[in-house]
Amino acid sequence: xxxxxxxxxxxxxxxxxxxxxxxxxxxxxxxxxxxxxxxxxxxxxxxxxxxxxxxxxxxxxxxxxxxxxxxxxxxxxxxxxxxxxxxxxxxxxxxxxxxxxxxxxxxxxxxxxxxxxxxxxxxxxxxxxxxxxxxxxxxxxxxxxxxxxxxxxxxxxxxxxxxxxxxxxxxxxxxxxxxxxxxxxxxxxxxxxxxxxxxxxxxxxxxxxxxxxxxxxxxxxxxxxxxxxxxxxxxxxxxxxxxxxxxxxxxxxxxxxxxxxxxxxxxxxxxxxxxxxxxxxxxxxxxxxxxxxxxxxxxxxxxxxxxxxxxxxxxxxxxxxxxxxxxxxxxxxxxxxxxxxxxxxxxxxxxxxxxxxxxxxxxxxxxxxxxxxxxxxxxxxxxxxxxxxxxxxxxxxxxxxxxxxxxxxxxxxxxxxxxxxxxxxxxxxxxxxxxxxxxxxxxxxxxxxxxxxxxxxxxxxxxxxxxxxxxxxxxxxxxxxxxxxxxxxxxxxxxxxxxxxxxxxxxxxxxxxxxxxxxxxxxxxxxxxxxxxxxxxxxxxxxxxxxxxxxxxxxxxxxxxxxxxxxxxxxxxxxxxxxxxxxxxxxxxxxx
Amino acid sequence: xxxxxxxxxxxxxxxxxxxxxxxxxxxxxxxxxxxxxxxxxxxxxxxxxxxxxxxxxxxxxxxxxxxxxxxxxxxxxxxxxxxxxxxxxxxxxxxxxxxxxxxxxxxxxxxxxxxxxxxxxxxxxxxxxxxxxxxxxxxxxxxxxxxxxxxxxxxx
Numbered sequence: 166x167x168x169x170x171x172x173x174x175x176x177x178x179x180x181x182x183x184x185x186x187x188x189x190x191x192x193x194x195x196x197x198x199x200x201x202x203x204x205x206x207x208x209x210x211x212x213x214x215x216x217x218x219x220x221x222x223x224x225x226x227x228x229x230x231x232x233x234x235x236x237x238x239x240x241x242x243x244x245x246x247x248x249x250x251x252x253x254x255x256x257x258x259x260x261x262x263x264x265x266x267x268x269x270x271x272x273x274x275x276x277x278x279x280x281x282x283x284x285x286x287x288x289x290x291x292x293x294x295x296x297x298x299x300x301x302x303x304x305x306x307x308x309x310x311x312x313x314x315x316x317x318x319x320x321x322x323x324x325x326x327x328x329x330x331x332x333x334x335x336x337x338x339x340x341x342x343x344x345x346x347x348x349x350x351x352x353x354x355x356x357x358x359x360x361x362x363x364x365x366x367x368x369x370x371x372x373x374x375x376x377x378x379x380x381x382x383x384x385x386x387x388x389x390x391x392x393x394x395x396x397x398x399x400x401x402x403x404x405x406x407x408x409x410x411x412x413x414x415x416x417x418x419x420x421x422x423x424x425x426x427x428x429x430x431x432x433x434x435x436x437x438x439x440x441x442x443x444x445x446x447x448x449x450x451x452x453x454x455x456x457x458x459x460x461x462x463x464x465x466x467x468x469x470x471x472x473x474x475x476x477x478x479x480x481x482x483x484x485x486x487x488x489x490x491x492x493x494x495x496x497x498x499x500x501x502x503x504x505x506x507x508x509x510x511x512x513x514x515x516x517x518x519x520x521x522x523x524x525x526x527x528x529x530x531x532x533x534x535x536x537x538x539x540x541x542x543x544x545x546x547x548x549x550x551x552x553x554x555x556x557x558x559x560x561x562x563x564x565x566x567x568x569x570x571x572x573x574x575x576x577x578x579x580x581x582x583x584x585x586x587x588x589x590x591x592x593x594x595x596x597x598x599x600x601x602x603x604x605x606x607x608x609x610x611x612x613x614x615x616x617x618x619x620x621x622x623x624x625x626x627x628x629x630x631x632x633x634x635x636x637x638x639x640x641x642x643x644x645x646x647x648x649x650x651x652x653x654x655x656x657x658x659x660x661x662x663x664x665x666x667x668x669x670x671x672x673x674x675x676x677x678x679x680x681x682x683x684x685x686x687x688x689x690x691x692x693x694x695x696x697x698x699x700x701x702x703x704x705x706x707x708x709x710x711x712x713x714x715x716x717x718x719x720x721x722x723x724x725x726x727x728x729x730x731x732x733x734x735x736x737x738x739x740x741x742x743x744x745x746x747x748x749x750x751x752x753x754x755x756x757x
Numbered sequence: 758x759x760x761x762x763x764x765x766x767x768x769x770x771x772x773x774x775x776x777x778x779x780x781x782x783x784x785x786x787x788x789x790x791x792x793x794x795x796x797x798x799x800x801x802x803x804x805x806x807x808x809x810x811x812x813x814x815x816x817x818x819x820x821x822x823x824x825x826x827x828x829x830x831x832x833x834x835x836x837x838x839x840x841x842x843x844x845x846x847x848x849x850x851x852x853x854x855x856x857x858x859x860x861x862x863x864x865x866x867x868x869x870x871x872x873x874x875x876x877x878x879x880x881x882x883x884x885x886x887x888x889x890x891x892x893x894x895x896x897x898x899x900x901x902x903x904x905x906x907x908x909x910x911x912x913x
Contacts, residue, residue: 417831418907431827646908657828658905680884 218314363410
């Protein structure tokens with residue numbers, strides 16, 4: 166398929182500047198080419214995928230129209246959406262790239278360009294790039310959130326993904342949702358994974374060290390107390406590449422700690438600095454790469470504070486950023502990328518490493534359009550075979566979508582609204598709460614909503630629902646707490662999720678305020694003010710502290726959809742925003 | 758090994774004194790230290806607690822004090838805090854959490870020549886600063902670090 170010259174220029178044009186020698190753009194800019202023609206550059210190629218959330222087959226995924234940046238993050242990548250994002254990265258409207266990176270004209274563009282992602286299509290691209298760059302000149306790095314997010318990953322306890330990653334040839338990974346299985350299952354899965362599982366920021370707690378149940382696990386180091394190997398050294402085309410892993414720092418806070426009671430996390434940037442220093446001293450690498458699940462804002466701060474890292478390949482916040490951010494620190498520069506989610510993108514970082522030093526780079530975040538990349542037969546055969554026993558359950562039709570159903574964005578997406586409405590109706594509550602996850606696929610208008618779609622939005626290892634009374638003050642406290650995780654001006658205090666989703670109530674949100682001051686004017690759907698001292702019946706799911714007593718959320722949502730048959734959102738419970746007018750992280754928002 | 762003995766060993770390894778075991782309520786204070794400063798530990802305001810314990814002289818903020826603590830606590834009931842003071846002549850290291858009902862958490866008296874290092878775990882009821890006060894050469898120095906205690910639950 167041919168693409169416009171401007172689009173081609175754009176996709177080819179994300180090469181290095183800012184102190185590093187840029188890639189040779191001119192030589193290729195005039196030639197027509199396909200979307201996946203990436204000229205060779207330098208001598209080391211890092212292929213980066215992240216946050217696929219176990220999506221093995223092609224899906225739809227709508228990028229956000231709300232990804233607000235406040236404080237220093239205002240107007241800065243990744244806090245750009247829609248036309249502001251296209252303008253910032255010089256992407257032509259109406260192009261393949263515009264559809265991949267933005268929500269603009271989503272329904273039409275999704276129909277035109279088709280589904281995205283899919284491991285079989287990703288495999289084709291990876292094989293092609295490996296062949297073009299020559300044997301042994303690439304590394305494939307997976308930033309994690311790989312074993313969770315689909316029904317089959319939930320039913321196989323992540324094992325379907327371990328096998329798929331082994332087939333894909335993943336060399337190195339780190340994790341986050343991986344840690345939501347039982348610790349013994351995680352250790353077993355890592356044992357079956359053929360690459361290296363790295364995390365410099367996960368230690369065994371002092372109590373557990375006395376009698377540690379995984380003391381035989383190869384990644385555990387009794388002297389340092391680290392639960393997993395912190396780094397690996399690989400020789401790529403004769404270049405010594407050190408890769409340090411950084412797992413999601415707030416796993417035992419954002420997710421249940423009861424599954425992983427012996428492990429303690431944290432950002433640990435001082436340990437990261439000493440790890441970089443030690444690796445540089447002991448291993449004499451030519452290149453130091455951090456494979457991170459911090460989230461982009463945390464990575465940007467870490468890159469400014471920790472010296473000696475050449476590249477941070479980032480994930481967690483699901484930001485499909487077409488170009489790296491170059492961060493200056495006390496001893497040099499660090500490139501920071503973020504590679505989207507749901508197998509929708511592959512980051513291709515070509516590096517010129519000579520004389521023990523990074524000299525230049527060329528970066529592309531290639532969207533995986535399943536119509537443009539044929540499926541790899543071997544990978545597709547594996548996926549089909551693995552899914553076969555589950556197929557009837559996955560394909561059960563529940564209802565038909567009359568509008569686009571999506572999740573991603575700082576506040577309620579339309580699929581969140583379906584979940585919240587289901588909780589209200591099925592559990593007979595006044596207010597419903599649903600977590601602000603960033604994963605979950607998109608259903609386009611006219612598509613049949615299947616059980617698989619519901620599982621894509623809900624399948625976690627703590628899916629139980631609850632129905633209980635909460636006071637207005639309790640509800641406000643929850644909203645303020647989550648809102649600070651999202652909008653605290655210091656990224657180290659952010660957890661990287663979106664705002665808690667709500668059904669049955671509205672509120673006003675002022676992200677620029679300080680903790681405890683951002684939420685106001687809470688009202689029920691009928692306009693009645695929510696009073697601090699009054700009790701309300703609340704339904705929800707995904708409790709982190711302890712297991713809730715109710716049915717799994719997917720059964721509640723499936724019941725609702727079977728009953729509803731046609732799905733159109735009657736009312737989107739999204740807050741009225743204060744102080745956000747003109748924010749380039751906000752477009753097409755109903756009430757500013 | 759019984760739990761108490763473990764904790765005492767860990768506490769003494771970490772702090773070089775038995776102060777941690779005392780602060781954690783594991784030992785009856787009077788059996789360890791003749792002059793347990795119960796008034797200071799009972800004060801409801803941090804400034805009062807510090808002046809009761811260390812005298813009311815002014816404190817100077819110091820970059821020579823490093824507080825290591827998580828930005829967001831994994832469990833507010835046991836927040837790991839390590840204080841390192843690199844100035845000469847450190848006599849004591851005191852740790853306080855001003856938002857706690859009883860802000861004074863622990864105080865470590867160091868022998869001559871000891872490194873300015875104390876590590877313990879503290880309970881924090883809600884978000885706020887962890888404050889370290891270091892007495893060195895007869896003067897008081899201070900530093901603080903914010904620790905958030907969240908309800909948690911929506912990352913991802």
